[in-house]
Structures are given as C-alpha cells and as structure tokens.
Amino acid sequence: MEKKGRVGLPDLPNAVKGETAFRLPPEPSGYMTVGHAMAFTINYLYKEQYDGELWLRFEDTNPRKVLPQYYDSFRRGIGWLSIRYDHEKNVSDDMEVIYEAGRELLEQGRAYACSCDEAKVKELRFEGTPCEHRGGSVEANLRVWDELLAKKHKDGAYVVRFKGDMKSRNYSLRDTNLFRIISHPHPLTGERYSLWPTYDLANAVEDEICGITHVLRSSEFRNELQAQLREALRFRRIEVIQFSRFNFKGTPVSKRLLRPLVEKKVVSGWDDPRMPTIDGLRRRGIIPQAIREFTLQVGYTKTEHEYDWSILLSVNRKLLDPLSKRMFFVPEPARLEVEGAPIKKATLAFHPQKDLGSRTIDTEGEFFVPSADLGTMKKGTVFRLMDLYNVRLTAEGSSPRGEYAGDGLVPDSKKVQWVTRAHSEAVVTVPGELFSEGGVYNKESLKEVAGYVEEAASGLSPGDIVQFPRFGFCRLDAPARFILAG
RNA sequence: GCCCCGGUGGUGUAGCCCGGUCAAGCAUGUUAGCCUCUCGAGCUAGCGACGCGAGUUCAAAUCUCGCCCGGGGCACCA
Secondary structure (H helix, E strand, O other): OOOOOOOOOOOOOOOOOOOOOEOOOOOOOOEEEEEHHHHHHHEEEHHHOOEEEEEEEOOOOOOOOOOOHHHHHHHHHHOOOOOOOOOOHHHHHHHHHHHHOOOOHHHHEEEEEEOHHHHHHHHHHOOOOOOOHHEEEEEEEEHHHHHHOOOOOOOEEEEEEOOOOOOOHHHHHHOOOEEEEEEOOOOOOOOOOOOEEEEHHHHHHHHHOOOOOOOEEEEEHHHHHHHHHHHOOOOOOEEEEOOOEEEEOOOOOHHHHHHOOOOOOOOOOOOOOOEHHHHHHHHHHOHHHHHHHHHHHHHOOOOOOOOOHHHHHHHHHHHHOOOOOOOEEEEEEEEEEOOOOOOEEEEEEEEOOOOOOEEEEEEOOOOEEEHHHHOOOOOOEEEOOOOEEEEEEEOOOOOOOEEEEEOOOOOOOOOOEEOOOEEEEEEEEEHHHHHEOOOOOOOEEEEEEEEEEHHHHHHHHHHOEEOOOOOEEEEEEEEOEEEEOO
C-alpha cells in the first residue's frame, strides 16, 4: 500500500457542513502581512470546506493604535487573495452590545470598578491580594459604570475588572481588566466613546453575536480567561484551534523591528519587496495562488517554525511557469560582433510549450550577451544564441567576436540569451532576507543587476511577470525596473 | 519565577490520540543524470531526521517519568 502524507487541511472537530462560521479578525494597527494572509487562508479554506459563513471583523478597540489606512490594507490584501467573506464589521460598531455585557457582569457581581492606579493593580496582582474595590456593592459599581459611560472620569481613573481568582496560578485569571478609559479619537467613532473594552471581552461578545463556531488563530492568547467570560455571560461553546505564528527566515513581522527600517528609509516603504507585508510580496512577484498553495502545503501546527522562503518561491515558480512569457534579459551585457551573420527577421515564441504568442526581432551582426557566459568560453567554442543560430567564438577578451556557424542545433551546445542593438536598459532588483542571523539588518538584502532587455519588454505594464530565461521570473515594477521573484 | 504549548533531516511537514506494517512518507534544499534551443518547468536516482536519559513492553517516533531547549501568557495591546 502506498503511503500518503496529509492532503489538504485536517478535518475540524464538531463541524457540520452548512452550520459553521469563521472569522478573520485583524487589528487595523498595521499593514497586512503574510502571517495574516496564511491565517486568513486557513479560515477561508475551512469556510469553503464546511460551507460556512465568514466574517471580516476589524478588532479596533484600541483607538490609540488604529488607523484608517490599515482597514484598507486588509481589505485590499484579502481581495487580492480572492478570499470572499460574507460579512464585514468593526468591533467598534458594537460598543453598545459590549456595554450590555459589561453591565451584566457588573449586575451579576462578576465584575467591579477599580480605581487603583496601574502600578498598584500590577503589584497586587503579583502578590495575589485583592484590592478594596473588589468587595464593593453592585449598586456602587453600577453607579461608577454609568459615570464612566457618561465620560465623567479621566483616563486611568477607573478600570472595570473581571472577578476571577486572585490566587490563580494563571495570572490572566487574577481579575483582568475588561474596560479602560481611552479618550482618544477613534477613526470610525470619533469622540463618541471613551470607555473601551479589552480584547478578551470584546472577542467573547463578538464571537457570540457573529455566531462563530470555529476559531482558528495563532496561539498567543488567554484561553482560560475567555472560557470563563463566555461561561459567565452564558455564551455558546465554540471550538478554538490554535497554531503557531507564521514566521519567515530573516523576515520578522514585528512592527518594532520593521518600522525603524521604513522610517530611516533603509527600505523603500512598507511595500518594499523584502518586507513580509502583502504589498511587499505582491511587488516581489509572488502571486496570491502561491500563498494559498503554500499554506495548504505547510498547514498549521503548534510547533514553532521558521519557513524558508525557498518553499514559497518554488511554489510560486511552478504556478508562474505556464503563465509567463519568456523574454531576453542580458545581465552585464558584453557586445558581440558576429561576422557573416545573416540578416534575419526572427520570430520567437514567448513560451516553449504554451501558446502565448510570439515576437519578431530583426537581427544583423551586432548582439549583446551576458559577459559572464563569454568569460567562460574559449576561442573556437561554438555556442548558440537561443532560438536563433550558432556562433563560433573567434576572439575572446575585451572585444569579443564571433562568426556565424549555422542554424542547425548542435547537441550539448551552450545556449545564451541575447539582445540586438534594439534593446533598452533595465535594472533587476534581487531581494533577499532583511535580517541576518543576529537579528541585525542585512546590508546585502537588496542587490541590483543592470542589463539590457529586448524590445518586446516595452509592451509590458507594471505588474506583469515574465521569465527572463537563464535568469528568473521577474515582475515589472516601474519603467525599466524589474524585481526578481525567484 | 509562575502558567500554558511545543521539540521528526538545512528548512517545512506526515506519522504520535488507537505501540508492531516506520531501519520513518512528502515537499523544499542539495548532488548526479535524463528531457528541454533556459540556470524555469518536468522526470529518475542519491544525501539527509525521531532533543537527552531512564522506564513499561516480545516490540516505542508513538505510552510513563525526569531533564534540556524553544515559543507564548502573567498589559488600562490585540
């Protein structure tokens, strides 16, 4: 019997087709990254598999961090990935509902208003000692609650805490904060609210009202706390499946590390092709299908991992291969004079197998070929100008010359790409890993190769991806500028 | 420090729940070769791994215990 690895993603526990709901929960506080893309893809794949509902839900409950352009970044990225969701909402749309939950906890005596300062809360939490506010009456708590809603208090004056277990070994259960005052304008709700819920509560409430059945997310959260909150609010049980973050070698997603590079203009921006952002990957020539395929291949696990770019790049190349026109790019060109060269109108196919059309090139005796190739050849060597004819090298060195050596394909002859005098200059950017081993910026992370491209390249539009034979798949980024995808 | 969660070749993963068919599969990588007018794609073959130690058992990658290492949490971030 033949052995097989896992095909596709594993089945989900307690998932009934047609009765599932999933969510994509970005915090719009930064640009969308590959990590988001992969997590979203997993949720989307399951939504499809189980014929479920999918929510795009912006977790925007910290007005200090949230910015309008980031909402767009996620919408764009998700659209680019062809992830179709059924509903879109912002947690900030539901403040009233979350307030109701807060009030209910207060009424139940499961939460209380606390006016200790931050340092004291921390200290007592560490000691496992409750503060004097914990024992306050429901009435008193509700009175403060109404004042909080009426914006009668300044930032930091109060915090609403969940009554957990101050002696729990799990510190997140030691009366964590459910609400805090942030009088900072919110990009969507402006000055309307200043009492904002923290993640755990907002999340529990949102998952309930969205009817989420399965949560698939990276594991850096406080499960037990959320379970207790759900129970206190008498919410349904949901399946939570956690996995490790998706890290790529030499490319951390941490804003703390990335932002300085953008600010100091070490990279060209958040969309620099070396960046782990979706905009970066797109500029680099990674196509959305490759991200999906890659995600499917690596799946998700709880083990920490650091993906090598080679796997994603390999998947990308395979997908690109049948779609990409071949065009000649000659890096570090050397001029080659060919004696006895026939004057030809050569019609060359854009692809060796697929019918992607062709272009016609007028050739005489002047060519440009990679100097690196000429450098390895001795006088007398017969090589072939790809798709054209053979040339015998008659002079090496600084002004190489050759002579026409027939049209017939010579077995095992070296094939070299070429351009004629009708070419244009181009630069190919070769992105590498942003950071080297020690976590320091890798100065070698971006290289540039200058050369000539054939005339047909002038018909390309920014965003088009072609294969430069013997060089790689490249995406036209700007006029005369390409980026190597792999 | 305390609480979770992990540790299969260079990298990523399958297998672990229900011990034998696993002297460990697949992908990527790399080497050699085939095919091809590409250093792409495709094909063939080789290379390369069960963190350490003990225990249970006829039998352990799979179960138990200890240790080591890594990640996350212990935020008025999400």
